[in-house]
Amino acid sequence: MSESFKHDKKIRLAVLTVSDTRTKETDLGGKLVQELAEEKGLDIAAYRIVPDDAQCIRQTVKDWLQEEKVDVVITTGGTGIAKRDVTLEAISPLFEKQLDGFGELFRYVSFLEDVGTKALLSRAAAGVANDKAIFVLPGSRGAVKLAMNRLILPEIRHIVFELTKHLQPRE
Template sequence: MSESFDLEKNIRIAVLTVSDTRTPETDTGGALMKTLAEAAGIEVAGYRIVKDDQAEIKRAVAEWLEEKDLDAIVSTGGTGIAKRDVSIEAIEPLFEKEIPGFGELFRFLSFREDIGTRALLSRASAGVASDKAIFVLPGSRGAVKLAMERLVLPELAHITFELNKHRQARS
């Protein structure tokens, strides 16, 4: 059975906040991510907060990877070097392909425009799985704003097209 991909369809994302302390009321990074996405015409189809726990993070992302109508998953938090920062360890094993340029550009922009040499501590990452883009961002509002405005939002339609053009070819 061949499925066609509608190139004009609305892009749908899920937002995951990784934190031991945030609640829906105090999750300023996740709220900013949702606001920026919606302002860009992207539908936020899912939102969750999970603890800094590998199994919880992996479970949330894996569930969203099963959702057919979702185009991307964007997480915030858990990308540093502290013992509890395990988003990378939980999510990268799910990647079918890594997008190394994302982390490289994010750290470059963070260095130049936001936090200077502290950018070297960021393990921000991106990849693809199940025809979905996955972005793993730091938890600060500055990092969310920088990544969303300069990298994720400008490229998300193109990434979504690239991940789904095989469907167009078969129809």
């Protein structure tokens, strides 16, 4: 397999904001995901805001997992410990494999660089399904910026390459 595939493939993201109160105008976390991704040359294939409703969240992600135009799904919001925070419960059953290191590293870096011991309340997670990566992020701009800049964007091309290399013809 050519290394150029890993570096040259156009990565397409679907961004889902989970919130009962956010609108496209007030969704700062979802906007930041899109801005940071586009700065790194990634495309935004889809964007939606859905309420904190497990069925609605799960169905949206399931639909995107079937889309050929989506390589990565990134969600923001609903990862805390409040009763309405159901994003992880909605999405984790879809994971074929979990990427435990993402949540561990996110909480570690959050502890060191952002919110201190409040990081233990985060249930940020990641996994893969249908040859696509799924990242479940908190909704705050600080958490989004940290996750995107420190963890997701530095590895996204390698992750997509690993998930799709079996689909590429051998040289």
